[in-house]
Amino acid sequence: MGIRSSPNDRIILKRPYINDHPVEVKPPFTRYALQDESNILYHEANALYWAKALLQMTYQFIDCAVKDTKVPPPFEIPRLRFVDAGLLFAYSDPSSIVNVAYLVEELIHTSSDDEFVKYIHNGDVAPCFLLDTKAEEITDFLAFTQHIQYIMTGGQVYISDYQGKLW
Structure with a gap:
């Protein structure tokens, strides 16, 4: 140090x-x-x-x-x-x-109960299907953010690979 x-x-x-x-x-x-x-x-x-x-x-x-x-x-x-x-x-x-x-x-701190989730995969336009209700809500929100990003950048860019820890 x-x-x-x-x-x-x-x-x-x-x-x-x-x-x-x-x-x-x-x-x-x-x-x-x-x-x-x-x-x-x-x-x-x-x-x-x-x-x-x-x-x-x-x-x-x-x-x-x-x-x-x-x-x-x-x-x-x-x-x-x-x-x-x-x-x-x-x-x-x-x-x-x-x-x-x-x-x-x-x-990313995880415990044995935590799950690392692939919400949206960059190889598929459809969000990942998840069984957990909260994860599904986050997936829907992230798909919504892609639309905002696409529109606000004039169709130039959006985040295509969302993944992380389910909070």
């Missing part, structure tokens, strides 16, 4: 790898060259940055629409978020060049 730094959250470190075992993911993992790895991680972090911005834009739209109504909606609007993340570059010593790169993400 550096001067005046202290851990605030539990994190995970992610690195891309070349899938040498198409049937089963298992070690040893073949790594990309540092330049390629850094580029892959940069694109992943950038996608997360834009997804957070799109979700924030969506909530601003919803909040503005709800604020101007005389009667509140007859349902609760879910307040969801993306994990906090960033890039981490490690040096073998302070005067050297980068020797490894990671995507750092906040850890």
Whole structure:
């Protein structure tokens, strides 16, 4: 740890790898060259940055629409978020060049009762069918957010792969 730094959250470190075992993911993992790895991680972090911005834009739209109504909606609007993340570059010593790169993400805390849910898959236009009523409501809401994002960006972009912990 550096001067005046202290851990605030539990994190995970992610690195891309070349899938040498198409049937089963298992070690040893073949790594990309540092330049390629850094580029892959940069694109992943950038996608997360834009997804957070799109979700924030969506909530601003919803909040503005709800604020101007005389009667509140007859349902609760879910307040969801993306994990906090960033890039981490490690040096073998302070005067050297980068020797490894990671995507750092906040850890999603789960217990044995928690479920990690795929709400909308980017390979299918239909939201995932879920048995849990709350998960179904969140899935419907996320499909709605896609429509807002599509319209507000002039049909250029929307978040296509929603997944996470059921709160």
